[in-house]
Amino acid sequence: MAKISIKRRNESERADGCAPLYAVLNIEREKIRVPVDLAVTVTEWDAVAERVKGRGQEVKDKNLIISNVRAKISDILVRARLTGEQLTKASFLALYRRPPEDGQFIRYARRHLDATRDALQWETQRHHAAALKKLEDYRPDLYLHEITPEFLRTYAVYLRDKLGNSPGTIRKNMCVLRVYYYAAMRAGLVHRNPFDTYKAPRAEPVVVFLTEEEFTALLDLYKSDRLPDNEQDVLRFWLFMAFTGMHITDARLLQIEQIVGGEIHYTRIKTRTKVIMPLSGPAAKLVEYYKAGRRRGNLFVTLPTDQAFNRVIKRVCQRVDILKPVSAKAARHTFATLYYKKNGGDLGTLSKLLGHTSITTTMIYAHIMKENRVAGVSAFDGML
Known part of the structure; x- marks a missing residue:
């Protein structure tokens, strides 16, 4: 099969230092150049590996384009060999320019x-x-x-x-x-x-959280120790997330070594943001329970799947007449709303504790606490 090379046409370098890339192959002793639709500088181009140097999404995308061109050419050559078709420069280019069958x-x-x-x-x-x-x-x-x-x-x-x-x-x-x-x-x-011209529908996010009274009811249920073991285990983990504001994915990955000096130090999976969460008294007690004397390794050893967890926590909440669609994420929302309420609307600190990249994301908790703002202002009713 013809060798496929990716070459930078140095003689076609533009004023900005970029030169176009071409896939080069020979068929019947005729050289064929196929444009890759990319232009790179000489410092970006690895002529030996025939790839764009560096890291990052843009580099990955460019190298994927190069890989796709190679794959398309290889596919034409393989199909011709298997069918016995004798390719020429003209027939190859016609096949290459034809809309691909795998345009699905x-x-x-x-x-x-x-x-x-x-x-x-x-x-x-x-x-x-x-x-x-x-x-x-x-x-x-x-x-x-x-x-x-x-x-x-x-x-x-x-x-x-x-x-x-x-x-x-x-x-x-x-x-x-x-x-x-x-x-x-x-x-x-x-x-x-x-x-x-098509814009995807926007929707106000639905935030499910527990009120202080509902949260207290769940705490009392946990302390009563009258739940079946599987429900007690799920409730314990839910309370840990509610006391720390952690997302279930981050909590699952938490290592004992990341808990230092009364704080949890971790990087959020979703945003790659570093978070330092001080341990409250209840959170510290749960950490000691899960550590069980261990000094390293996963804090949580056995947990159900997210789907199974959400099914069980809903059932647990129903035992104390909480009929909201409570899930693992509701624990994080409960932490945020109670923190916001008890700390005078400190959105800046809350944003850091939740690992948000923008305080705009954290503003949702200001919106859902509207009733508390209205109730507070109503104290002035009738004064004038």
Whole structure:
């Protein structure tokens, strides 16, 4: 099979120092150059490895484009060899320029997901795979060129009416589609952007949290020690998250060595933000329970899956007449709302404790405590 090389055309260097990349191969002793649609500087280009140097998402995207060009050329050469077709320069270029059979969106997106898997958190991988499965159930044969603003609107209606997805869930699914469509645009497979005119639905986030009275009821239930062991274990872990504001994914990964000097030191998986959470008295007691004399390793050794955890915590809450859709995330929200209420609306510190990258995200807790602000102001009623 013909050797495929990626070359930088140094003689075509532009004023900005960038020169275009080409895939180069020989067929029937004729040199063929295939544009890669990328231009790089001489310092960016590794001529030996035939890859763009460096790290970061932009470098990964450029190298993925190069890999896709190589794969497309290899596919044409392999197919020709298997079918016995004698390729010429003209026939090769005609095949290369023809819209690919694998222009199917699902196939392309899954291939891209596999190529970038190492750069994604497990939760993100799972979320993307689930979104692609939904789309596959709806249109398994969807081609890239068929993704138009009209298609996106129709699919959003399907998610809403047939699957019962909320506006927030629909938006998340559409954002996943956009990630892979943009990757196809960068690879030169499509050139128009349907997301310019289609806007995913926005939704106010639904924040489920416990009031102080409800939280106290759960604490009393925990201290009564009358729950079955599995429910007591789930409630104990939920209370730990409520006392520390940790997300369940971060809590699962917590190491004993990260608890130093009465503080938890960790980096949030979602935002890559470093967090220092002081241990309150109740949180410290739970830490000692889970450590059980150990000095290193995972703080939490055996925990149910997220889905099983959420089923059990709902059942536990129902035992004390809490009928809200309580989940693991409700523990984090409960910490935030109680902290906000008891610390005079200190959003700045709360934002740091939660590991938010922007205080705008933390503002949601100011919004949901509106009734307390109104009640406070009402103290002046009747004075004038």
